[in-house]
Amino acid sequence: MNTEKKAMPMLEHLNPPSITQWPFAQNACLGCAMCSSVCPVAGVDDFDPRKVVRMVALGLTGEAAAARWPWICTMCGKCEQACPMGIDIAAMMRALRSLREREKIPGILQDGLANALRTGNNLALPKDDFTFILEDVAQEIAEEPGFGDFCIQIDKQGAGVLTTIHNKLVNTHTEDLKHWWKIFHVAGEDWTVASDNWEGTNWGYFTGDDEAMKTMVGRIVNNMRLLKAKTLLWPE
Ligand code: SF4
Numbered sequence: 447m448n449t450e451k452k453a454m455p456m457l458e459h460l461n462p463p464s465i466t467q468w469p470f471a472q473n474a475c476l477g478c479a480m481c482s483s484v485c486p487v488a489g490v491d492d493f494d495p496r497k498v499v500r501m502v503a504l505g506l507t508g509e510a511a512a513a514r515w516p517w518i519c520t521m522c523g524k525c526e527q528a529c530p531m532g533i534d535i536a537a538m539m540r541a542l543r544s545l546r547e548r549e550k551i552p553g554i555l556q557d558g559l560a561n562a563l564r565t566g567n568n569l570a571l572p573k574d575d576f577t578f579i580l581e582d583v584a585q586e587i588a589e590e591p592g593f594g595d596f597c598i599q600i601d602k603q604g605a606g607v608l609t610t611i612h613n614k615l616v617n618t619h620t621e622d623l624k625h626w627w628k629i630f631h632v633a634g635e636d637w638t639v640a641s642d643n644w645e646g647t648n649w650g651y652f653t654g655d656d657e658a659m660k661t662m663v664g665r666i667v668n669n670m671r672l673l674k675a676k677t678l679l680w681p682e
């Protein structure tokens with residue numbers, strides 16, 4: 447581990463849990479670097495999952511939490527499949543993120559999460575705007591050959607499938623909605639979208655905020671109950 451190359455700030459405010467409170471089996475690490483060899487972002491800003499595991503094993507939890515590295519990890523889990531010791535590296539990265547002061551979370555994640563908790567989606571998009579966009583996309587599909595009878599039924603009761611929506615699909619990537627909606631249509635699927643709490647991206651999960659994560663998951667479960675949908679499609 448090269449701790450001299452980039453000095454990492456100590457976080458005085460943190461009171462990191464002791465090693466025994468971090469049940470990620472990090473002490474079993476062999477230093478074999480199998481995790482590093484499969485990690486798709488190894489090398490980005492000197493990120494290396496093995497380094498992070500070793501830091502936690504050495505009790506440098508606060509330094510690891512203060513580094514940018516836990517936020518570079520995509521939490522894809524490839525490293526865990528490669529690790530001969532079964533170390534839960536993605537969960538460790540998330541636990542390190544949870545130690546960050548919320549106002550020091552990188553990028554737009556915390557603002558988006560605050561929006562989601564307040565309004566039901568990361569963009570704080572008003573309900574009328576959301577339904578307008580969905581209906582506009584549906585109209586565009588209906589104008590295509592072979593889809594003349596296409597329509598979207600928002601908040602349909604008892605649908606076979608309730609699907610969540612990624613916020614970018616009603617912002618910059620509306621074209622991407624069309625592909626799967628067309629598949630639903632051609633397959634004869636009975637599907638719907640909720641007009642409230644439709645956000646499929648759970649930044650409570652990604653930022654290590656368990657309470658926010660549970661709130662957002664609970665809203666989707668509640669939508670399933672309210673709409674009496676049979677199956678949830680949650681493509682995030
Ligand atoms: S979970 Fe993180 S550390 Fe592991 S392979 Fe994926 S990006 Fe790399």
Ligand code: SF4
Nearest residue numbers: 475476478479481529
């Ligand atoms: S693959 Fe597992 S044992 Fe090997 S260096 Fe990575 S965390 Fe340690």
